[in-house]
Each structure stands twice: as structure tokens, then as C-alpha cells.
Amino acid sequence: MYALVDCNNFFVSCERVFQPQLEGKAVVVLSNNDGCIVSRSNESKAMGIRMGTPFYQVKHLTESGRLVACSSNYALYGDLSNRVMSILADAVPKIEIYSIDEAYLHLEGIPEKAIPQMCRDLVEKVRRWVGVPVSIGVAPTKTLAKIASHFAKKYKGYRGVCMIDSDVKRLKALELTPIGDVWGIGRRLAPKLQERGVATAADLVRRPARWVRENFNVNTVRTWEELQGRPCVDEEKHERRKTICTSRSFADMITDEAELALRVSDFAAMCAHKLREEDSAAGEVTTFMYTNRFREDLAQYFPYATVRLDVAASSAHEIVGAALKAFRTIYRPGFRYKKAGVVVSGIVASDAIQASMFDFDDELRIRQDRLSKVMDEVNSAGASSSGRPLLRLASQRPGHYADGIRSDYRSRLYTTSLDDIIDVH
DNA sequence: TCTGGGGTCCTAGGACCC
DNA sequence: TCTGGGGTCCTAGGACCC
Numbered sequence: 330m331y332a333l334v335d336c337n338n339f340f341v342s343c344e345r346v347f348q349p350q351l352e353g354k355a356v357v358v359l360s361n362n363d364g365c366i367v368s369r370s371n372e373s374k375a376m377g378i379r380m381g382t383p384f385y386q387v388k389h390l391t392e393s394g395r396l397v398a399c400s401s402n403y404a405l406y407g408d409l410s411n412r413v414m415s416i417l418a419d420a421v422p423k424i425e426i427y428s429i430d431e432a433y434l435h436l437e438g439i440p441e442k443a444i445p446q447m448c449r450d451l452v453e454k455v456r457r458w459v460g461v462p463v464s465i466g467v468a469p470t471k472t473l474a475k476i477a478s479h480f481a482k483k484y485k486g487y488r489g490v491c492m493i494d495s496d497v498k499r500l501k502a503l504e505l506t507p508i509g510d511v512w513g514i515g516r517r518l519a520p521k522l523q524e525r526g527v528a529t530a531a532d533l534v535r536r537p538a539r540w541v542r543e544n545f546n547v548n549t550v551r552t553w554e555e556l557q558g559r560p561c562v563d564e565e566k567h568e569r570r571k572t573i574c575t576s577r578s579f580a581d582m583i584t585d586e587a588e589l590a591l592r593v594s595d596f597a598a599m600c601a602h603k604l605r606e607e608d609s610a611a612g613e614v615t616t617f618m619y620t621n622r623f624r625e626d627l628a629q630y631f632p633y634a635t636v637r638l639d640v641a642a643s644s645a646h647e648i649v650g651a652a653l654k655a656f657r658t659i660y661r662p663g664f665r666y667k668k669a670g671v672v673v674s675g676i677v678a679s680d681a682i683q684a685s686m687f688d689f690d691d692e693l694r695i696r697q698d699r700l701s702k703v704m705d706e707v708n709s710a711g712a713s714s715s716g717r718p719l720l721r722l723a724s725q726r727p728g729h730y731a732d733g734i735r736s737d738y739r740s741r742l743y744t745t746s747l748d749d750i751i752d753v754h
Numbered sequence: 755t756c757t758g759g760g761g762t763c764c765t766a767g768g769a770c771c772c
Numbered sequence: 773t774c775t776g777g778g779g780t781c782c783t784a785g786g787a788c789c790c
Contacts, residue, residue: 362758571761574759574761
């Protein structure tokens with residue numbers, strides 16, 4: 330059996346931990362740059378606010394006091410997520426952390442009769458110790474556990490825990506699950522299935538495997554198997570990420586080359602830092618930019634360029650250098666850029682870096698790696714309240730505060746920022 | 755005026771090899 | 773007129789997830 334633990338309305342719940350006055354109110358959390366709605370309280374869902382809604386469409390509700398909006402505060406959410414996960418990890422033989430607000434628990438060795446009470450205890454413990462409400466779905470496959478967790482969340486009677494442990498319950502649950510709510514069936518496949526007469530998960534499992542294979546692909550066949558109660562979704566292996574990306578939209582459109590280069594440097598430095606965090610190094614660095622695709626009145630340009638490194642690297646100096654080199658090949662004046670980003674790929678373990686036969690700069694690289702390591706040590710002691718590292722390359726953006734990314738409704742960094750601790754005292 | 759960010763996997767088609 | 777067969781690797785695009 331698997332148990333899927335899912336934090337309810339996670340980002341909103343995190344904000345409420347430190348702002349209990351938001352309890353019972355319609356609250357939303359916004360994406361970066363205060364662009365879209367990415368988390369909603371039950372009250373704001375009830376008002377009909379949809380996931381992904383552009384914030385400006387509901388901004389009037391905040392002005393009239395009917396809705397509270399929070400800018401996203403990922404440092405806070407990451408911290409609370411860690412606390413939740415460590416409580417879960419202590420309770421079971423094995424845990425797979427699936428996302429910031431979800432984890433699969435492996436329940437081998439726990440008698441089936443004991444599972445519901447154990448899960449109810451976990452719901453209670455996480456609520457009391459961290460302050461975040463969670464729902465748990467238990468079933469023989471991950472896809473079914475996901476469905477069970479929807480029921481646990483939706484119906485109060487379950488008190489946070491729903492278990493699918495018989496065929497009768499399984500088929501009942503599938504009848505009540507619209508096909509588009511099934512894990513693995515997205516916004517493209519759902520209409521395609523509906524056209525073919527598949528409205529619910531139960532409709533899908535009634536079709537023969539061959540029909541699924543011929544009309545769709547292997548992923549859909551896997552989903553079909555999982556819904557039958559046969560595990561088919563692979564274990565999440567914690568391997569090295571294959572790409573790492575840092576990108577942002579800007580509060581205002583940018584035209585100036587030098588200004589844009591500062592942003593690209595920042596993104597590249599963040600990628601390099603993420604690489605070092607997991608002892609990786611990248612062989613390729615891609616820089617990309619977007620103009621504002623919603624402004625049909627303006628000229629559009631979505632360029633990208635990739636620079637290959639002779640030797641895989643993770644130092645800020647080398648990654649930033651490559652990103653800027655790529656940037657210079659694609660920057661064109663006259664466009665108004667709304668977003669930019671850096672992707673590092675060709676990732677290898679840092680202790681398995683292939684030296685180039687023509688690498689004459691070995692000594693330099695070693696010094697740059699050492700320098701980045703020192704920067705990490707200093708920066709790990711704390712950041713400014715905008716989350717910017719204290720030590721940066723000269724090519725990165727100066728200053729501590731204005732970062733050109735809108736976050737007008739940001740909560741304090743309750744658990745992580747030095748400034749705020751000083752401020753509190 | 756205002757529209758997120760970060761990942762994974764699969765597939766089809768082309769280049770290239772023998 | 774007829775013009776092989778099989779394999780690998782890479783890439784771009786499309787689908788999915790949170």
C-alpha cells in the first residue's frame with residue numbers, strides 16, 4: 330500500500346501559520362512577479378477563483394476587502410515543507426518526496442488494519458507541530474492513492490484519511506472521478522478521451538488495454554494499469570537533475586542591454602549555486618529571453634543560444650561567463666524584454682568531470698571553484714530580505730532590495746531571514 | 755497597466771552508420 | 773521502371789506533473 334500525503338492549499342496554509350488572522354478568510358498566493366494565482370484557500374475556491382487566474386483579473390476583490398492576496402515566499406514554504414517531511418519520514422519505513430507539498434509513504438510491514446489510525450495520527454501531528462493541514466489517501470497504487478487523497482480532502486467525514494482497500498471501494502471511487510482529475514490525464518488528453526466516450530476513470534478501466542494503447546501512448550496505458558490496481562508507475566529515483574533552470578519575469582519590460590545582462594548574470598549565478606548544492610557540474614549553458622507575448626502590439630522575439638563548455642563547470646565565474654557569451658549572441662536592441670532565464674544542462678557529478686585534452690586552464694578552474702565555495706560559505710550565513718546573496722560577482726546586479734520583480738504583498742521571512750530576526754528584536 | 759517557474763518523459767523525424 | 777534493412781543518436785515538440 331501507498332499513502333499519499335498532500336498538504337491542503339499548501340502556500341495559503343503556510344501564510345496562515347504566521348498570520349492566523351487569515352484563518353477563515355478568502356486568501357490566495359500569487360506566483361512570482363505577482364502574476365497568477367497559484368494557491369487558494371477553500372473560501373477563495375468557493376468564490377469561483379480558478380487556479381492560474383491572472384491576478385489583475387481579481388485584484389478589485391482585494392481592494393474591496395473580500396480577498397487577501399499574498400506574494401509568494403518560497404523560502405518560507407520550503408522551510409515548512411522540510412518540517413512536514415521530517416515528521417512523515419520518522420513514521421514510516423520509506424518516503425518519496427514528490428513535490429514541495431506531497432509525499433508518498435511506503436507502508437510495507439505495517440499491518441493493513443493499523444494503517445488508518447496511523448494516518449489519522451499523522452494528520453493530527455503535522456497539524457499540531459507545524460500548523461499545516463494535510464490529507465492522506467491510501468491505496469495499492471500511486472494513481473489510486475492520489476484519487477483517495479482527493480476524497481479525503483473533499484469530504485469532511487473522512488477526517489483527512491481515505492483508504493481504497495477493496496475492489497468495491499476502488500470501482501466506486503473511479504465512478505465518482507472525472508477523467509480529467511486522474512493523475513497523468515492532463516488538459517490535452519481529457520477532451521480527447523471525452524470525445525471517445527470516456528467521462529470518468531471508471532469508463533477508462535472498462536476499455537481494453539489494446540484500445541488505450543492504440544489511441545494513446547504508453548503513459549496512458551500505465552495510468553490504465555494503475556487504475557486497475559496494478560502498480561506501474563516507477564519509483565522516483567533520486568538521481569541527478571538533468572537540467573537546472575532559473576528564470577523570471579520582470580516587473581517592467583527591459584530594453585537596455587547592460588540592464589538585461591545584469592539579470593542574466595544573476596540567473597546564471599543562481600544556476601551555478603544550485604549545481605554546487607548537489608555536487609554537480611554542467612557542460613552546457615543556455616540563455617533565453619522573451620518579449621511580452623501578451624502585447625500583440627509590440628514586436629516579438631524569443632531567442633535562445635547555448636554555449637558548450639570544454640570542461641563541465643559549476644563555478645559562478647564560468648557559468649556566468651558562458652551565459653553572458655550566449656546572451657551577447659542573441660541580444661537585439663529595439664525589443665522590450667519581459668522575461669529571461671538561464672538553463673544549465675549536460676549535467677554530471679562534479680567528481681566525474683571529464684577533463685579536456687586541451688584544457689590549459691586547469692589551475693584557473695581550481696581557483697574559481699575554490700572562490701565559489703568560499704562565496705557559498707559566506708552566503709549560507711544569511712541573505713538580504715529580498716533573498717539576494719551577500720557576495721556576488723561584479724557582473725551581477727548590485728544592491729540588496731529592489732530586484733525588479735514585483736512582490737507587493739510579501740509576508741515577512743518568518744523563519745529564514747537575518748534582517749527579519751534583527752528587526753524583531 | 756497587470757498574464758509564474760521548474761521539472762520529467764515520450765515520440766517522430768532526420769542524420770548518420772554499416 | 774526498378775532504388776535495402778537495420779541500428780543509434782540527437783533534437784524539437786508535445787504531453788504531463790507540481
